[in-house]
Amino acid sequence: MHLYLPIAGLSVNALVIVLLGGIVGMLSGMFGVGGGFLTTPLLIFYGVPPAVAVASSATQITGTSVSGVLAHSRRQGVDFRMGTVLVTGGAVGSFVGGIIFRLLQKTGQIDTIINLLYVVLLGWIGLGMARESVRAVMATREGKPPPPITTKRHRRWIAALPGRWRFYGAGLYISPLAPLLLGFLTGLLTVLMGVSGGFILVPAMLYLFGVSARVVVGTSLFQGLFVTATTTLVHSLTTHAVDLVLAGLLLIGSVTGAQIGSSLVQRVRPERARMMLALIVLTVAIRMALGLTWRPDAIYTVQLL
């Protein structure tokens, strides 16, 4: 079934897009990542213009996060205080990101920067997660209890930041500046890469801050919900690249997928789930790295003036 996308200016197979949304939604429900790191590259690969892919996948993540946040808040899995601080940082970050996006677009280096960001961040996080989850799986196989996730609860640079707030859900007593900065960085990435930043937020909260694992996924989704909503607005005001039909198709798949994923994850052991996510993240990173070094199909690219 072919459908014409009014902003992207091409017709796509609607079922393929719904299916793509479904897979991404399942990942989102299982791991608390928005799944933008999969949607954006796959859409670009399908022929959707990069700007439209980035903007529309942000819109899609908003919808996917809603159902996740609702599910987690029912289980008290969202630290709203931490979430609000992250969102504040994220809002500032997405506006700054919008300016950087424009600058890079002008110099023509936006594609390279996006690709490099993907390779470096996904590679780094994927490797870290893979190492940690493999250790955990090995330990359970030998009959030992899985080693506790090694986090320093007290990091000197975080403790050095002025002013401390109590985050009850997260079980932390730290300066709000630390999550504010983290929120800012993920906001930047959301605009530049069309991701919700979950794949940065989750490990950062877990390993860097030592946030209690119970609220990590929910809080990350909460932050993603607001930051992607802001990003949708920034993109529709600056680049006019949000395609409602494309986002709608993705949403049909991803909201259903998210529900399936969140019930599926309860049947899988957490360390195995983390290993799966690590594998997916690493695959995307490797594919992106190859894309940078292989001779591209199109040496020439065109930009409207």
Add this chain to the structure above:
Amino acid sequence: MSARDNMRVMACGTVSKCACPRTSPKKKLLAVVAALPMLLGASEPKLVPDVSDTQIDIAYSFTGANLLLFGAILYPGGRTPSADTDVAVVIKGPAEPLLVREKAKIAGIWVNHASERFRSVPSFYAVATSRPLDKLVSARTAAIYEIGIDNLLLSPANGSSAGEQARFETGLVNLKRQSGLYAEHVGAVSVREGVLYRALVPIPARVPVGQYTAETYLIRNGHIVAAATREIDIGKSGFERFVAQAAEHFPLLYGLAAILISLLMGLVAAIGFGRVRR
């Protein structure tokens, strides 16, 4: 544009040849009218072109279209049609300024490093001919009328060396060819008994919107003896038009609507599945 202007100049030329010099406008007109039958009798054949659609609507199910261009060749004075009549049809989309970037391998990765501006690049170009281009008209004529992809005037604007400009032009044209926006359909025009012609030109799904022109050229012995132009309007229609215009003219409302829709869909799914599970 240049091709059409040339045509106009030519048409004026044939008329002014017979008009008497230095007479009052009224007399001049009379003279032209009086000379008209004779003029037609002496002149080359005339083209009467038509297209299947002067308006192509891009709606939700648009996967491309086939444009049928057809028409008749009128021979003045009941002259018998000649067999060696050829027709070329050129369809052009609105011209736009473009920046073409070239990638190069720097420090192991491929990055954009050089660029070239082009002032007017047709967003779409298709030519259909009854015979291979090189057997149709001379290279000079083909260049003047922009018949054939290699004869397009893209007007590079950087002032770089000719070799460099050619390199970028080739890159740009190849890119357009691959996406189906530039195409040559050799043999796609059939001329029946030298009187009727028809050409079927496919319009791809990724066609840019705007005002298109279809130029038809009648060719005999390597010379263009008649030309005619029809306009074709390609635009989004219905819901697609509404969405595209809303995104352009009401960005704030559009963005808010997008957020609201995604929030609602997320909510509906969460509530729906919650019920199912219970």
